[in-house]
Structures are given as structure tokens and as C-alpha cells.
Amino acid sequence: MIDLSFIYQALGRLIPCPCMEARFMQQALLGLLLLAPMAATMGVHVVNHRMAFFSDAVSHTAFTGVAIGLILGLNPDWTMVVFALVFGLGIMVVQRRSSLSVDTVIGVFFSAGIAFGLAVVSRDRSAAVEAQTFLYGDILTLDDPELTMLLLLFVFLFVFMWFGYNRLLYIGLHPALAQTHRVRVRLYQYVYAALLALVVIFSVRTVGMLLVTAMLVVPAAAARNFARSAGRMFWWANLIGVSSAVAGLLISAQNWANTATGATVILVACLWFVVSALVAWRRTRRQ
Amino acid sequence: MSHEPAVEFDQLTVRLEGMTVLDRVTAMVPRHGCTAIVGPNGAGKTTLLLALLGQIPFTGQVRFSGGRPGRAVRMGYVPQRLSFDRGMPITVIEFLVMGLQNLPLWMGLSKNCRRRAQHHLQSVHGEDLANRHLGALSGGEMQRILLALALQQEPELLVLDEAAAGVDFQGEQLFCELLESLRQERRFTQLMVSHDLAMVMAHASHVICLKGRVTGEGCPHQVMNSDVLASTFGPHMGVVDRRSLMSVAEEKKCECARNHNR
Secondary structure, three states, X not given: OOOOHHHHHXXXXXXXXXXXXXXXXXXXXXXXXXXXXXXXXXXHHHHHHOOHHHHHHHHHOHHHHHHHHHHHXXXXXXHHHHHHHHXXXXXXXXXXXXXXXXXXXXXXXXHHHHHHHHHHHHHOHHHHHHHHHHHHOOHHHOOHHHHHHHHHHHXXXXXXXXXHHHHHHHHHHOHHHHHHOOOOHHHHHHHHHHHHHHHHXXXXXXXXXXXXXXXXXXXXXXXXXXXXXXXXXXXXXXXXXXXXXXXXXXXXXXXXXXXXXXHHHHHHHXXXXXXXXXXXXXXXXHO | OOOOEEEEEEEEEEEEOOEEEEEEEEEEEEOOOEEEEEOOOOOOHHHHHHHHOOOOOOEXXXXXXXXXXXXXXXXXXXXXXXXXXXXXXXXXHHHHHOOOOOOOHHHOOOHHHHHHHHHHHHHOOOHHHOOOEHHHOOHHHHHHHHHHHHHXXXXXXXXXXXXXXXXXXXXXXXXXXXXXXXXHHHOOEEEEEOOOHHHHHHHOOEEEEEOOOEEEEEOHHHHOOHHHHHHHHOHHHHOOOHHHHHHHHHHHHHHHHHHHHO
């Protein structure tokens, strides 16, 4: 296991705020600094590929993964991740092979996943308590193994994005055109679906399943209003995602606020969106 | 135009959801020529292109010839339309560069890729569109940008799916002339789906008439007679005289020449 304490200390010094002296706050900040750029970057493609429903479906199956863990006597944190991965790839396999629309395929998977989770929860009361944790999320309980996993995911995702960002944009605009022009559409679609499922399931721990889609979509949607090119949209989405995450964490820790961190992060991102909409409106009026 | 085939469809059959869309289609596309696929709605024109592009399953064979040994034929594709979020902030130059450049767009555009993209823009008379937003382009401009994107592949076979649909008469004419000059200059084989029979008479060197199966194939001036038109489009088209189509085609050419002179 990687020793992350030097990063925690650095983060504690970086933000000289009394609330950042606690280790769990430093861990939460690290978690958000890893998750927010991943969510923002994936969000650009979620908007381009019109896959918001996909992320919603994956997030809602979090407690199904937990339920499977409880049934099989395995660590629910891991079964949740594995189930999300299988679920996300399953949607992509069926979507590619079926003539059904994307929404319909996701809807069927979504319903089956939720129904299974609810069936298990209705039998086992302890699972019901666990499910509630996933509804609202709790970034303050992230531990070292989870942060190490996030760090590895972060590295893999940005290495993939370095080589695949342009290809994914191409596929989002017209998959057949991209394939004819020698882009390996199938490979990129599967890797993207797997990474999106992983980012979503880790985000569930942060903001809860009800707000995961917002974490992906809101920074990208605000970036779309600010940016004038696809390159700048990436930077805007990351700026908005990271600043919302840091501000949301700090605000939620103040005594006068005392709010859920995940919800506060999303509220700050929504504020960004309002500003971006005003900027876009003003720009349109000038034109 | 060579008489050697660039593409051969051999007994190609496509069944989609239990329905036979294409039934044992056997036809060829001559190398370096301009081949048009014509037929009524639902005749399977786009399906034939999708089978050629490997986008749908089929039985039978599609044979390519003329590519360099040991390497697949390079294809460029101009789709009928690009359905995307028109508010997405992507510029024309980024759209062209994203297929050329490995470096992600957020790290900027490399000089070499930018130069290549601008060269292809120039070849479709679109150099002034480089910094425009993709979503702000008119139908005719978008069509030229999609053509530039296809040309970047340095295609041996250029496939166009009703690329001129939704463009006005003059825009369509200019697009066809641009294609013709590019084809002569770069020596690619052109295969296009079209609804405009006069345009086919004016520009195509080979035609495949389709109505689920091949109803006629060959030189447009010989193939597009009353019988073939009737069996392809129905009895009402059988009364259209080939000469009237040719005269419309001639008129189109003259109109375009006048516009150029202006």
C-alpha cells in the first residue's frame, strides 16, 4: 500500500484553514482532487456522447453491488466496483449488438439492477442502512486503500485520455465516420464505458447516487457555455469541477453551513453553470 | 475512367429485422470513375453503402481491388448529415485535426497537423471557415468540411451518402464540380448515393439502379432508359424521357458556368 501521509500533510499546508488540520478532511480533499478532474473530463464526453442516462444507471446499481457482496459474504466495497464494471460493459455489449435504442438498453439494465438491489434490501435490513449511505454519499469516510485505488484510476484514465481524447470526440460526433476513417471505435467505446462506470461508482462515495450525474454533467455543461473551442472546454470543465469540489468541501465544513459535502460541491458547480449561462446569453446578444 | 473494378458486390444480401433489404446484389464500381447509386426511398442505397463500410452484417461478398498489396483500401466517407449538439464549442480546424493528431486537443494543435488540415480546407475552398464553430456552418459549408475530412484520409475510394441532400441547386452543382476536379487531380474512385437523376446524368460515369436488387447498371446514358427507370422508380418514371434528363443535366452545367463567369 502506498503511504499517502506526505500528500495529506502537503494538502493541509496548502489550504491554511483550521478545518483542514483533521486527517479525514485531508483525505477527503485528496479524494475530491482526484475525482473532480476525472468526472469533469469524462463529463465532456458524457455530454458529447449523450450518455448521462448511462452514468445515472450505473450509479443506481451501487447498492446492488453491495447487496451481492452481502449475499456472497464478500467485501461490499469491492463487489460494488466489480458489479459496476460488469454492468457498464454489459450495457455497451448489448447496445452495440442490438437494434434497440441506447436509452431502451440502458433502461432495461437500469430496471433490472435496481429491482435486484431492492429485492435484496427488502430481505435484509442491514443492507437497507448500507443503501442509505450510497444515496447521499460520504466523502469524509474515504480511507487509504480507496484513495490508492482512486490514484491508480486517475493515472490510467489520464494516460488513456492523452491518447484517446480526440478519438472519443470523433466517435461521439459520428461513430460510422470515425470507424471508416480508421478509428478503433469498438476498443475506445469499451474502455470508455469501463472507465466511466468506475468513475461513477467512486463518485457515489463522494456525492451519493442521486447527484453523481450532476458531478459529471454540470461542469461540462458550464464549460460548454464558457469555451469557444473543444480544447478549452476541457480546461474549463476541469477548472469548474476542481474549484467546485474544493469550495464545496470547505464550505460544508464551516459551522455556519454544516451541510453534506457532496450536495455542497454540486451546488457550487450549479452556481458556475448559472454564471456560464449568463455569459453565453450575453455573447449571443452581442452576435 | 478504367474498366477495372475498384469494388465488386457479389450476391450481397442484407436482412434487417427479418426483412430482406438487399437481395443478391451483384454490381461493380469502376476504378477512378464516379459511380452513382440511384433508387427510390427504401431501395437499399444507404444500406449498400453501410455494408461496404462494414457497418452492418451481410451475406455475399464485397471485394476491393486496387489497394496497395497487404493493406486495406483507404476509404473516405462523407455521411448524409452529422447529428450533433450544435452548441458544442468545436471549431472547424479542431474537427479536422482531431483525426490527424495524437496529442489531445486540450494541449493545442500541432503545427504540422494544422498545416495539413488547412491544406485540405483550401482544396474544398473552405480556408475562411477554419476558426468557425462547427455548429454555425450552413448545410453547404458543412458538406465541404465533411469532404475535407474525408480527403484527409487520402482515400482510394470516396463514399458519399446523399452528401448534397438539403443543399440548394447551386450549392449542389458547385459541390459536384468540386468533386469532379478533386477526383481527376487525386485519382480516387467515387461512389455516391443520389436522388437527383439529372445530376447523375451530368456527373456520373457509371450508375447502379437499385430497388432491393439491381435493376440496371452501366453508363448512365445507356442504362437510364424508360424501362429501367420504370422498374426502379415505378411506371410514372418510365414516361420520363432520357433526353429530357440529359437536357436538364446540360442546363445545370450551363447555369453553373454562368455563375462561375459572374
